[in-house]
Amino acid sequence: MDQFFVGLEQILQLQNIVLMIVGLVIGIVIGAIPGLNVPLAVALALPFTFSLPPLAGLSMLIGIYKGGTYGGSIAAILINVPGTPAAAATAIDGNALARQGKAGKALKLSIYASVFGELASDLVLIIAAAQVAKIALSFGPPEFFTLGLFALTIIGLVSGTGLTRGLIAGSLGILLSMVGIDPIEGEVRMAFGIYELTGGLKFIALIIGAFAISEALVQVEKSVLKKSAFNVLEISKNADDNRVTREDFKKVLPAMLRGTPLGIFIGAIPGIGSSVAAFLSYGVAKRFSKEPEKFGHGSVEGVAAAESANNAVTGSTLIPLLTLGIPGDVITAIMLGALTVHGLIPGPTLFTQQGDFITALFIGMLIVTGLHFVIAMIGLPLFIRAVRVPRGVLFPIVIILCVTGTLVATSSIFDVFVMLGFGFLGYLMVKFGFPVAPMLIGFILGPLIEVSLRQSMILSDNSIEIFFTRPVSAIFMILMMVVMMSVGWQRYKELKLNEN
Amino acid sequence: MRQGSRDITSGGTLLVASVTLYLLIPGQVETLEGDTLTPASMPMAITLFIAMLSSVLVFSGLRQRTRDTSSSPLVPDGGGKYLGLTVVVMVSYVGLIPWVGFIPATAAALLALALLFGNRDWKVIFLMVLLAPPGILLFFRYSMLVLLPQGTLFD
Numbered sequence: 001m002d003q004f005f006v007g008l009e010q011i012l013q014l015q016n017i018v019l020m021i022v023g024l025v026i027g028i029v030i031g032a033i034p035g036l037n038v039p040l041a042v043a044l045a046l047p048f049t050f051s052l053p054p055l056a057g058l059s060m061l062i063g064i065y066k067g068g069t070y071g072g073s074i075a076a077i078l079i080n081v082p083g084t085p086a087a088a089a090t091a092i093d094g095n096a097l098a099r100q101g102k103a104g105k106a107l108k109l110s111i112y113a114s115v116f117g118e119l120a121s122d123l124v125l126i127i128a129a130a131q132v133a134k135i136a137l138s139f140g141p142p143e144f145f146t147l148g149l150f151a152l153t154i155i156g157l158v159s160g161t162g163l164t165r166g167l168i169a170g171s172l173g174i175l176l177s178m179v180g181i182d183p184i185e186g187e188v189r190m191a192f193g194i195y196e197l198t199g200g201l202k203f204i205a206l207i208i209g210a211f212a213i214s215e216a217l218v219q220v221e222k223s224v225l226k227k228s229a230f231n232v233l234e235i236s237k238n239a240d241d242n243r244v245t246r247e248d249f250k251k252v253l254p255a256m257l258r259g260t261p262l263g264i265f266i267g268a269i270p271g272i273g274s275s276v277a278a279f280l281s282y283g284v285a286k287r288f289s290k291e292p293e294k295f296g297h298g299s300v301e302g303v304a305a306a307e308s309a310n311n312a313v314t315g316s317t318l319i320p321l322l323t324l325g326i327p328g329d330v331i332t333a334i335m336l337g338a339l340t341v342h343g344l345i346p347g348p349t350l351f352t353q354q355g356d357f358i359t360a361l362f363i364g365m366l367i368v369t370g371l372h373f374v375i376a377m378i379g380l381p382l383f384i385r386a387v388r389v390p391r392g393v394l395f396p397i398v399i400i401l402c403v404t405g406t407l408v409a410t411s412s413i414f415d416v417f418v419m420l421g422f423g424f425l426g427y428l429m430v431k432f433g434f435p436v437a438p439m440l441i442g443f444i445l446g447p448l449i450e451v452s453l454r455q456s457m458i459l460s461d462n463s464i465e466i467f468f469t470r471p472v473s474a475i476f477m478i479l480m481m482v483v484m485m486s487v488g489w490q491r492y493k494e495l496k497l498n499e500n
Numbered sequence: 501m502r503q504g505s506r507d508i509t510s511g512g513t514l515l516v517a518s519v520t521l522y523l524l525i526p527g528q529v530e531t532l533e534g535d536t537l538t539p540a541s542m543p544m545a546i547t548l549f550i551a552m553l554s555s556v557l558v559f560s561g562l563r564q565r566t567r568d569t570s571s572s573p574l575v576p577d578g579g580g581k582y583l584g585l586t587v588v589v590m591v592s593y594v595g596l597i598p599w600v601g602f603i604p605a606t607a608a609a610l611l612a613l614a615l616l617f618g619n620r621d622w623k624v625i626f627l628m629v630l631l632a633p634p635g636i637l638l639f640f641r642y643s644m645l646v647l648l649p650q651g652t653l654f655d
Binding site for chain 1: 503506510521524528537540546547554556557580586587591593598602606610618628640646649
């Protein structure tokens with residue numbers, strides 16, 4: 001109980017609350033703008049958090065994460081272009097409702113469902129994290145090696161653009177993390193005589209380049225190819241069209257109660273992410289609905305199912321990050337970077353050594369969820385206007401902030417050039433169909449995988465048996481093989497089907 | 501560019517790059533005698549793995565190209581001139597910052613980037629160029645206590 005009050009005192013500082021609000025507003029606005037996404041927003045905000053206390057910085061990033069995941073639904077409903085990939089399922093029925101003049105109802109419903117999903121997910125995080133951390137305290141190098149490999153394999157396999165491409169992107173990330181000083185023997189490697197590379201490639205340069213600059217380069221092509229403006233649907237003047245009635249609530253509650261646990265479960269598994277959760281929840285809601293024929297034509301259940309599931313990911317995705325030091329997606333990978341900059345190493349020891357910090361963080365997540373509801377309801381008219389911001393204003397500013405943010409965080413013009421290089425690499429990856437997320441996760445997990453592999457080899461006198469004789473690492477190895485074989489089998493069946 | 505060609509181009513490039521890196525890595529690292537896993541082991545294993553996967557990509561691209569009869573590309577190509585110009589503007593901008601200072605370099609970059617992103621509203625461009633550079637500079641100076649480069653040209 002003492003720890004609760006210490007945590008409460010730490011989080012209830014004016015600076016933290018203001019930064020939560022700032023984060024939520026930035027997140028919702030950026031989520032609402034088609035072309036900008038949550039990883040881009042979190043990446044741009046990261047350098048600003050370096051000069052803040054860790055709790056304040058993380059509060060802002062969590063605000064952006066939660067706000068951004070919800071914000072995507074605004075563009076999805078009003079212009080049928082999901083502001084974020086996670087909102088694609090919301091667009092199906094949300095935009096259909098908006099075309100019937102019920103945009104206000106769809107937008108409010110998406111707020112209720114998002115906050116419902118977030119709150120449940122936060123509570124699961126609070127209950128489950130300490131238990132997982134207790135188990136993880138018994139992990140040694142072999143367990144961390146197999147866990148890191150398992151997480152990276154899953155992320156590579158399920159990141160959307162094919163098995164081979166996902167694995168290449170993940171491997172590329174690991175390779176990039178190895179530039180600089182070797183973590184065991186202290187030898188400089190792969191610096192190719194360039195002094196600035198001896199300290200390794202900077203995490204911030206990779207994040208900003210690969211997620212913000214690459215997006216700007218993709219958009220500059222689009223702005224040439226697609227000149228047409230978005231057709232933003234108007235909110236009806238009739239109050240009944242904008243109200244969520246008691247009957248609506250009765251209809252959507254079962255969909256939210258099914259979608260939320262689904263989102264929480266998917267969030268806790270590294271790599272799958274909120275868009276999968278939203279589509280799965282949408283499918284389940286349709287299957288169990290009394291009115292499945294309304295799905296696709298403006299079903300309130302469809303909007304609630306998708307939104308509750310995609311926001312339910314936001315809390316549970318922190319479970320592997322905080323307890324095991326394994327980021328489940330790009331955003332938690334960026335948060336891991338923010339924590340390590342402040343000397344906080346995510347993993348089971350964080351719970352034993354920084355209990356007050358963890359308690360404050362958990363209370364902070366609940367506060368962000370409460371603020372999310374208030375800000376989204378009050379600021380809705382403002383956020384709707386964000387959908388109309390033209391690319392010609394937005395992206396030049398984004399590029400300037402990318403350069404300035406990297407310069408401030410690294411104090412090196414060389415690293416800003418590296419950031420631009422990563423931007424071009426990210427653009428090429430998008431262009432050639434490679435997922436960018438596994439590269440970042442590989443970059444983050446690379447040192448953990450390498451160090452724990454080499455420590456395991458020392459422990460076992462260079463025998464790989466250690467990975468199969470210790471129960472936890474054996475389970476991860478078996479899981480990895482099962483997942484790889486099932487994805488490979490699926491791909492083989494698809495190929496056979498295409499050939500026939 | 502069609503799917504098959506994309507696979508061959510990306511796979512081929514990665515294959516050449518990873519094999520080159522694999523050959524270069526041992527010369528980059530001093531290794532101690534008798535170690536099973538040296539600082540060079542993991543980078544070499546990873547490059548080998550990338551080379552293997554790239555070969556799979558090239559092979560699948562070749563198979564796909566023989567079957568692919570569609571004429572429409574999967575990803576619409578175009579806008580390459582604008583893309584190239586944007587890259588040139590960004591690189592020049594970063595190069596100019598330490599030389600002419602943050603405000604003039606940012607103002608020039610904003611003007612060029614706004615035009616490249618299709619903005620033709622001169623009133624908005626003028627306001628962006630006028631307000632954003634000093635605004636960002638002052639934000640960093642007073643909120644984050646960071647001084648942005650003032651440039652050496654006029655020293």
